[in-house]
Amino acid sequence: MQASVYRGPGKIGLEPRGAPRPGPTDLVIQxxxxxxxxxxxxxxEGEFPAAPGIVLGHEFAGVVTEVGAAxxxxxxxxxxxxxxxxxxxxxxxxxxxxxxxxxxxQALGVTRDGGFAEMAVLPASQAYRVPEQLSLEACALAExxxxxxxxxxxxxxxxxxxxxVIGAGPIGLLMVQLARxxxxxxxxxxxxxxxxxxxARRLGADRAVDPAGGDVTDxxxxxxxxxxxxxxxxVGRPATAAQALGLARRGGTVVWFGVNPPGATVPVxxxxxxxxxxxxxxxxxxxxxxxxxxxLLAQRRIQAEPLLSHRFPLGGVAEGIAMMKTGQAVKALxxxxxx
Amino acid sequence: MxxxxxxxxxxxxxxxxxxxxVPDPGAGEVLVRIRAVGVCxxxxxxxxxxxxxxxxxxRPLVLGHECAGEVVxxxxxxxxxxxxxxxxxxxxxxCRRCRYCQAGRYNLCPQVIxxxxxxxxxxxxxxxxxxxxLAFPLPENVSLAEGALIEPxxxxxxxxxxxxxxxxxxxxIQGAGPIGQMTLLAARAAGAGRIFVTDLDGSRLAVxxxxxxxxxLNPAEGELYEALADLTxxxxxxxxxxxxxxxPTIRQSLELVxxxxxxxxxxxxxxxxxxxxxxxAIDKEVNxxxxxxxxxxxxxxxxxVAAGRIPLGGLVTxxxxxxxxxxxxxxxxxxxxxxxxxxxxx
Numbered sequence: 001m002q003a004s005v006y007r008g009p010g011k012i013g014l015e016p017r018g019a020p021r022p023g024p025t026d027l028v029i030q031x032x033x034x035x036x037x038x039x040x041x042x043x044x045e046g047e048f049p050a051a052p053g054i055v056l057g058h059e060f061a062g063v064v065t066e067v068g069a070a071x072x073x074x075x076x077x078x079x080x081x082x083x084x085x086x087x088x089x090x091x092x093x094x095x096x097x098x099x100x101x102x103x104x105x106q107a108l109g110v111t112r113d114g115g116f117a118e119m120a121v122l123p124a125s126q127a128y129r130v131p132e133q134l135s136l137e138a139c140a141l142a143e144x145x146x147x148x149x150x151x152x153x154x155x156x157x158x159x160x161x162x163x164x165v166i167g168a169g170p171i172g173l174l175m176v177q178l179a180r181x182x183x184x185x186x187x188x189x190x191x192x193x194x195x196x197x198x199x200a201r202r203l204g205a206d207r208a209v210d211p212a213g214g215d216v217t218d219x220x221x222x223x224x225x226x227x228x229x230x231x232x233x234x235v236g237r238p239a240t241a242a243q244a245l246g247l248a249r250r251g252g253t254v255v256w257f258g259v260n261p262p263g264a265t266v267p268v269x270x271x272x273x274x275x276x277x278x279x280x281x282x283x284x285x286x287x288x289x290x291x292x293x294x295x296l297l298a299q300r301r302i303q304a305e306p307l308l309s310h311r312f313p314l315g316g317v318a319e320g321i322a323m324m325k326t327g328q329a330v331k332a333l334x335x336x337x338x339x
Numbered sequence: 340m341x342x343x344x345x346x347x348x349x350x351x352x353x354x355x356x357x358x359x360x361v362p363d364p365g366a367g368e369v370l371v372r373i374r375a376v377g378v379c380x381x382x383x384x385x386x387x388x389x390x391x392x393x394x395x396x397x398r399p400l401v402l403g404h405e406c407a408g409e410v411v412x413x414x415x416x417x418x419x420x421x422x423x424x425x426x427x428x429x430x431x432x433x434c435r436r437c438r439y440c441q442a443g444r445y446n447l448c449p450q451v452i453x454x455x456x457x458x459x460x461x462x463x464x465x466x467x468x469x470x471x472x473l474a475f476p477l478p479e480n481v482s483l484a485e486g487a488l489i490e491p492x493x494x495x496x497x498x499x500x501x502x503x504x505x506x507x508x509x510x511x512i513q514g515a516g517p518i519g520q521m522t523l524l525a526a527r528a529a530g531a532g533r534i535f536v537t538d539l540d541g542s543r544l545a546v547x548x549x550x551x552x553x554x555x556l557n558p559a560e561g562e563l564y565e566a567l568a569d570l571t572x573x574x575x576x577x578x579x580x581x582x583x584x585x586x587p588t589i590r591q592s593l594e595l596v597x598x599x600x601x602x603x604x605x606x607x608x609x610x611x612x613x614x615x616x617x618x619x620a621i622d623k624e625v626n627x628x629x630x631x632x633x634x635x636x637x638x639x640x641x642x643x644v645a646a647g648r649i650p651l652g653g654l655v656t657x658x659x660x661x662x663x664x665x666x667x668x669x670x671x672x673x674x675x676x677x678x679x680x681x682x683x684x685x
Contacts, residue, residue, distance in 0.1 A: 185642035295509070
């Protein structure tokens with residue numbers, strides 16, 4: 001089979017690999033769709049570590065082709081979405097239920113071969129059956145959606161809240177829908193691209209403004225005169241992380257969800273955080289949220305299709321990442337076995 | 340403005356329209372011209388039986404507490420909501436001093452003054468004087484009828500907050516009466532993944548279906564436990580809301596919830612105590628929450644309705660004038676299948 005293999009910073013390319021064989025508790029799937037994520041970009045740019053020689057891609061879904069001898073829950077032909085994050089189950093973090101903080105967290109597409117390949121092998125425990133009526137392209141969004149759900153759980157939105165989402169990339173657009181779905185009465189959005197703002201409005205934002213067009217507070221203030229109950233920062237830059245703190249109401253919650261580059265720092269005024277009794281929360285990957293993500297997609301509570309803006313063949317990973325960096329793409333998919 | 344009309348319950352099934360003095364708004368109060376009042380199950384109990392548990396009607400009482408109207412006069416010290424503002428009234432005025440009030444759980448205040456709960460008169464009257472900060476302004480796109488329904492909606496929203504419902508969770512609602520329907524709407528707005536509703540009445544189930552229930556089940560027509568196992572691939576439901584108020588459904592709530600799941604009891608059982616399986620509760624390690632009215636929900640509920648997130652339009656089946664309150668109460672009590680929500684309009 002063909003796989004798109006990481007060869008070190010800046011280097012990725014197609015190469016032939018032997019067809020994967022399942023261990024006793026594994027599945028082999030034909031990968032139908034694998035999303036390109038900011039993490040892939042950071043790895044390729046040398047910011048996040050990954051071992052040269054592995055197949056990247058951690059947001060994927062496909063059709064089971066072969067099951068290991070001990071697997072009874074799946075059979076060839078099943079459609080599955082894959083949770084790439086594999087916890088050891090034995091370390092102190094796992095044993096207290098914080099599986100995402102596992103001392104030995106492995107991830108398909110980061111530390112082990114992932115989804116930018118025609119076929120992939122994975123422990124059956126990482127697979128979630130999805131209804132056949134749901135497109136496998138939409139299922140590639142189950143992973144980012146599961147991460148957003150963890151962020152949302154950290155935010156603690158209550159029905160009737162006023163919520164601000166900073167950034168309308170794929171994460172921001174999922175957050176807009178989740179915030180709406182969690183009963184937010186008001187959802188505001190900021191993003192520099194009009195196409196993304198328009199999409200945010202279509203997916204449930206009450207108002208989406210360009211942060212470059214003057215003071216954001218002036219143009220969103222009437223949505224939340226005393227500040228937003230919850231601010232979800234979905235960009236991952238120091239400037240927007242700092243901005244988020246100023247847009248929350250007293251007693252409000254800010255979730256720094258977007259991933260900043262390692263080493264980046266944000267100036268904060270502790271007195272302001274004290275005076276306003278802000279809660280700042282973070283969210284790392286997707287503990288216990290994958291099944292909920294699949295339910296929300298299967299029940300069409302979350303719209304995936306409008307986010308899928310670009311599709312590339314297996315050889316197009318580098319091109320797709322270049323497209324993402326321009327900010328034009330919302331969600332780019334790699335379709336290893338064609339569309 | 341010296342006298343007004345009020346519908347007064349003298350004894351079970353004896354409601355009389357009579358003239359009473361218009362109340363004077365006291366310090367911190369507004370006088371509200373009542374325009375819409377929903378009939379609640381509790382009103383029906385007082386009408387039919389003259390009591391609910393320890394609350395007994397000993398002197399003539401004005402029923403009705405799901406109400407909305409217009410501010411017409413300010414008591415001393417009040418400047419808002421302004422005269423003419425359309426408002427929904429939160430019908431429980433807590434003491435604001437006890438430990439429950441100060442902790443934000445004012446629905447548990449032992450001193451609460453609650454409309455239409457003996458001996459406090461309610462809202463089946465042209466005017467009510469009530470604390471100004473319990474008069475919540477209604478945005479232009481929220482009708483007075485919807486304003487009256489904020490009260491039962493608040494119960495459903497409070498139930499979802501007690502259950503800590505998370506987006507994507509699977510929910511079972513037992514009972515498709517007004518509170519079951521409100522819980523369904525609140526659960527949908529709060530992001531529930533799949534919602535199943537049970538009731539013995541097919542027409543009530545049809546309303547639940549219209550309100551977005553993913554599946555409706557009639558326990559008279561088949562085995563519930565198996566049907567739910569089928570619907571959930573054997574996983575069971577995360578949250579069960581008991582809104583029917585009967586011993587069998589309360590017992591069933593423990594049987595139907597998944598291990599580690601959450602149960603919310605809202606329905607008031609006609610006969611109490613109810614025998615339940617403690618072993619089942621222990622073995623499943625369930626969380627059981629009672630829900631008594633609501634606290635801190637009204638403003639959020641109004642904002643949600645205004646935002647179009649909660650459609651209340653499909654609930655009102657009957658509209659009657661103040662002169663026909665007795666009929667409205669009888670209708671709500673005796674024709675449950677046809678009368679989902681009876682509204683008195685003034």
